[in-house]
Amino acid sequence: MTQINEPLLRVDDLTMMYGDRIGCKDVSFELRPGEVLGIVGESGSGKSTLLRSISAQQEPTKGTVEYQTRIDGICDVYQMSEAQRRLLMRTDWAFVHQNPRDGLRMNVSAGANIGERMMAIGDRHYGNIRSNADSWLGKVEIASERLDDLPSTFSGGMQQRLQIARNLVTSPRLVFMDEPTGGLDVSVQARLLDLLRGLVHDLNLAVIIVTHDLAVARLLSHRLMVMQQGKVIEHGLTDQVLDDPQHAYTQLLVSSILQN
């Protein structure tokens, strides 16, 4: 991460209202390649709303989301044509859901789950697709012999790793993650964290990760945004926010962590 890097994503004054109710309000930030931004806060604080609005899944009431596209330079994602936006979401962006079932096709094989994203961007060579799918299974530590198995025969941790492989096969530059370690037991979680951190470093990924787990946020993210009632109440260097929180709510959040 160097300082001369242009921002990959620029979010300005983003507000999402559900009628009179605030989803998220006045959120602004920039994200550069190789940078991991953590978003923390309790359930209902607007984390997922914000993630959906940024990732072109739900048009915000107000504000802009601009992305540095490979071909056309910086573009407002809600001003793009539908086709342009779909291409972006299929290639340059990836979305890792908390529940792997939301991000995988459960009735086709692991290999096909990975191959499908490649075919969506025009890859047609069966041999290439299969070998690339196989190599990605290896990267996420799933044995080759499981290539033709259905994801429904996988454990939760394996499904989550498969979802990551499916997402990263198109070499995205920006990855959205919604509680990626949420439903996993701790040993599996550690393995996934290690994997994610390695991939972020090796592929220079920009990541926005929503989590309620402050330990996960500390280990993965460079910067942290703390949300409460739809607003960002604290935003800064991860260790600074966690070790010297300024806002009352952040202090409460940090002091509520169980020690072991």
Next chain:
Amino acid sequence: MSEMLHAKNVAKSFTLHTQGSVTIPVFEGVEFMLSAGECIALTGESGSGKSTFMRMLYANYTCSQGSIKVFHNGDWLDITTASPHSILDIRKRTLGYVSQFLRVIPRVPTLDIVAEPLVALGTDRETATDKARDLLTRLRIPERLWQLSPLTFSGGEQQRVNIARGFIADYPIMLLDEPTASLDAQNRATVLELIEEAKSRGAAIAGIFHDHETRDAVCTGSFDVTSFKVGAND
């Protein structure tokens, strides 16, 4: 000697919102300078704010007032106002920190954890790993442990992994928080050697040392944090 770090009029207080918003002043008006090749011991009784001050020098704690300028890539940068990007870059290239706590992802082998800061600087993995091996050997971590996560190690072993990780890159400025606590005499001697080597290559070092012997052996000066305690001069 060239100046590397300069803290001016620094104050710190903590406001505890969850406990009736009580404000706890720690110190004020701190003036501190650190130059290449020197090793300054931060002194003061327990609770005087030595560790707090060191964390502020690392931008782990915010500053309530004042500035902390760090000489980074040929420029002076104030870490109290620098962006998170700049602070991370300062930590990557300029400012090393050996804390008392090892915070790592479970499952990652010790060797990789120690090599990581060098890899982040762009050194190829092989060279970085070789240097990690050297340091772990010098610090007497048995080779059979290198492929294991240090989270399973004893306190003293974890401390030595922390030291190896902190000393693997030649940071121009180093902050050492009780680097010799919980070490036996042999390992303490190794840490003293490492500090001497860092000094002789021109590192500017600030440290908290719990014992006089260590302090007397490596420090070129001391800095008493107590004298800046709020109310100390009333």
